[in-house]
Amino acid sequence: MELANVVPWGRSFAEYQAMFGLPEDDLKKRILGCGDGPASFNAEGTKRGSQITSCDPVYQFETKEIRRRIDEVYPDIMTKMKQGADNYIWDSLGSVEELGKVRMKAMSEFLSDFDTGRHQGRYVPASLPSLPFPDSGFDLALCSHYLFLYSDHVDEVAHLESMRELCRVASEVRVFPVVSLDGTASKHLDSVVTALSAGGIEVSLQAVSYRFQKGATEMFVAKSV
Numbered sequence: 001m002e003l004a005n006v007v008p009w010g011r012s013f014a015e016y017q018a019m020f021g022l023p024e025d026d027l028k029k030r031i032l033g034c035g036d037g038p039a040s041f042n043a044e045g046t047k048r049g050s051q052i053t054s055c056d057p058v059y060q061f062e063t064k065e066i067r068r069r070i071d072e073v074y075p076d077i078m079t080k081m082k083q084g085a086d087n088y089i090w091d092s093l094g095s096v097e098e099l100g101k102v103r104m105k106a107m108s109e110f111l112s113d114f115d116t117g118r119h120q121g122r123y124v125p126a127s128l129p130s131l132p133f134p135d136s137g138f139d140l141a142l143c144s145h146y147l148f149l150y151s152d153h154v155d156e157v158a159h160l161e162s163m164r165e166l167c168r169v170a171s172e173v174r175v176f177p178v179v180s181l182d183g184t185a186s187k188h189l190d191s192v193v194t195a196l197s198a199g200g201i202e203v204s205l206q207a208v209s210y211r212f213q214k215g216a217t218e219m220f221v222a223k224s225v
Helices: 013-020 041-047 063-083 096-119 156-169 189-198
Strands: 030-034 051-055 138-144 170-176 201-207 218-224
Touching: 013 041, 013 096, 013 138, 013 170, 030 041, 041 051, 041 096, 063 096, 138 156, 156 170, 156 189, 156 218, 189 201, 189 218
Parallel strands: 030 051, 030 138, 138 170
Antiparallel strands: 170 218, 201 218
């Protein structure tokens, strides 16, 4: 991975709670955040006493490098968000400017925690479809804004391998959203459902309270039976 190809965009702890329907009981579980990037979920959750491990290839870089990249891409992201504002629901975030503040706050919290968290083993440089974790090492794995969303960039084979790998390391997997970038259901959803079900995994779609991208109202849930 080259950092110049990364577009850091971190979500907050509150957004994770809403995206993945996380009550307090879930936050007591051993949690893996897969593809967390510069989200503050780990930093905020750790302060609350949760046991969270995050993995992302961007964690191979130093704090100052990630911070510099965030500063580089932020103006362009904000411009694109303004251009595509009609694709989103602004009931909770209010405006593109408010979104920017929420994202920058989350990424700042991540950056403040990154060195300590990496030393503690909470931030692991790794990526799907091959994770350096033991079988059933986690109770719950969360994957935000990667699988299904980027269906035109991540092919069916990679989706299947990635979902099987997540099911290997965690007894329950939740993925949000299940729509592609255009807001329509992922073209890989049916094949993932079929393959996991055939492998004895219990799968379902569950409504969540999070509302931002139009059409993104459900998470994919896979449980080892």
